[in-house]
Amino acid sequence: MSDNSLDFRDKAAIVGIGETDYTRGALRPSAEMILESTRIAIADAGLKNSDIDGIILPPVMITAEEIAANLGIEDLRYSASINMGGASPVTALQTAAMAIAAGVANNIVVTVGWNGSSALRPKPNAKFPEQISIPALERTLQNYYFPYGSASPVQMYAWIAMRHMQTYGISHEAMGAVALACRRHAQFNDKATTRGQELDMEGYLNSRWISEPFRLFDCCLETDGACTVIVSRADQAKDLRHKPVYIMAAAEGHPYPADDIANRPDMFHIGLANSAPKAFAMAGLKPTDMDFLQIYDCFTYVVLLQLEALGFCEQGAVGEFVKDGTLEIDGKFPMNTHGGLHSQAHVWGLNHVVEAARQLRGDGGEMQVKDAELGLVTGWGDFGDGSLVILRK
Amino acid sequence: MTDTQFIPNPAPRPTNYLDEQFWENCSKKILSFQCCHDCETWRHIPRFMCAKCGSPNWGWRESHGRGTIYTWTVCHMPMSAHFEKDFPYAVLVVDMEEGVRITAGLRGMDYKDLKIGLPVEVVFEPLEDGGFLPFFRPRQDS
Helix, strand or coil, X not given: CCCCCCCCCCCEEEEEEEECCCECCCCCCHHHHHHHHHHHHHHHHCCCHHHCCEEEECCCCCCHHHHHHHHCCCCCCEEEECCCHHHHHHHHHHHHHXXXXXXXXXXXXXXXXXXXXXXXXCCCCCCCCCCCCCHHHHHHHHHHHHHHCCCCHHHHHHHHHHHHHHHHCCCHHHHHHHHHHHHHHHCCCCCCCCCCCCCCHHHHHCCCEEEECEEHHHECCCCEEEEEEEEEEHHHHCCCCCCCEEEEEEEEECCCCCCCCCCCCCCCCCHHHHHHHHHHHHHCXXXXXXXXXXXXXXXXXXHHHHHHHHCCCCCCCHHHHCHHHCCCCCCXXXXXXCCHHHHCXXXXXXXXXXXXXXXXXXXXXXXXXXXXXXXXXXXXXXXXXXXXXXXXX | CCCCXXXXXXXXXXXXXHHHHHHHHHHCCCCEEEEECCCCCEECCCCCCCCCCCCCCEEEEECCCEEEEEEEEEECCCCCHHHHHHCCEEEEEEXXXXXXXXXXXXXXXXXXXXXXXXXXXXXXEECXXXXXXXXXXXXXXX
């Protein structure tokens, strides 16, 4: 770390977690779901609404000021919006820890929620259709990707995946290993949309193409739901309801150029390749110190790219790394113990943070990782922005 | 997927004069990229400054229209009705001789034969509502 960096290591902790039901067809406004998960999280922390003095969220579905107005927060001291797509929630933990270390706020709501299944795209039955505006990417999309029918993240991340696959000879079974680990873990999660829908390698390989090299079971779920965590001052967290989960380190990273996948000098240099070394240095730890991983899994291959960027193996060696159940609950690095976006729900990966907090509280249920003390959560979004947080008991 | 209309119209929608000029050149069947007046570095997508030397001085230069396949995807789920006729279709990233990369569709070959490094060249196709879009086909001279 450079000398002028703000030291926020262990200055903040996750003290409350809240989730709505995760469904496909909620027919409730996103804002209402966000407020529900926030009420649950505040109560879980043992705080009062009036204790909240900071709100951080991606710029979608509800504003910080609307949340404050609903919760009756008369003096909102800090608010921020993070523009990193699916990486926003994990980046928000960094932003929250910085704000707390700087003394700007004491108890910060980090939240996200949407009708990702029932109202995001123009759907015939949606009375109040919801839109996500991605200002950072809109120009590139509308001018250079959309005219060729490349309109969805599944197609754009496929460019990176296809080149990586062709360059290093990664097998479809390696992608399947990610899908199978997520699906296996989801079978034990109360909120998992795919509970009761087991998946084996044959079923994975037989699923239909969406955008090569991605099949249906390389893609995550579409979900209606919301999720909130409360980040508070570590020195006050010990007196709250649950054992605090400390934010040891966090960092955000952007690929270059971030607004166009095609013209990156090295397409495999994703945002996480910039952020991971900073976070591990801040924590004084290395990737193999982690007891579990919650990796942003909008698509299976995105997990493989992140495992390499995190430093779990050399570039191109991830096929070997994920073999033989490495990512499963009884493997070396259990991953997405709740099922992930792939098999639990797509709540922008804030559900990964909730699961990490559960694991470190020892509340992981049947998917509890034995003696879990250190956990890693990543976020991935826009065209490959990447953030991570290292959490400890 | 008739309920999923991401792209109501495949025509590019310029949001500034840089994009507008790029597409105007395409409408004359000219594939052009910006080139820095000061350090001669080509760039794409269009930008106001040279990322290499910081210069705001630039001009359009015509591309040779030749490159190689850098990567691609094959879409089996058309994102709007417009693309259903081409289904399934490949979307390429092409490494141009000028040192920039461009996204485009594939013409003149089966996507199953795509591979990294395959030589391709530009070919223009008219848009329904006017203008032309660059696509790429296997190099005829190779």
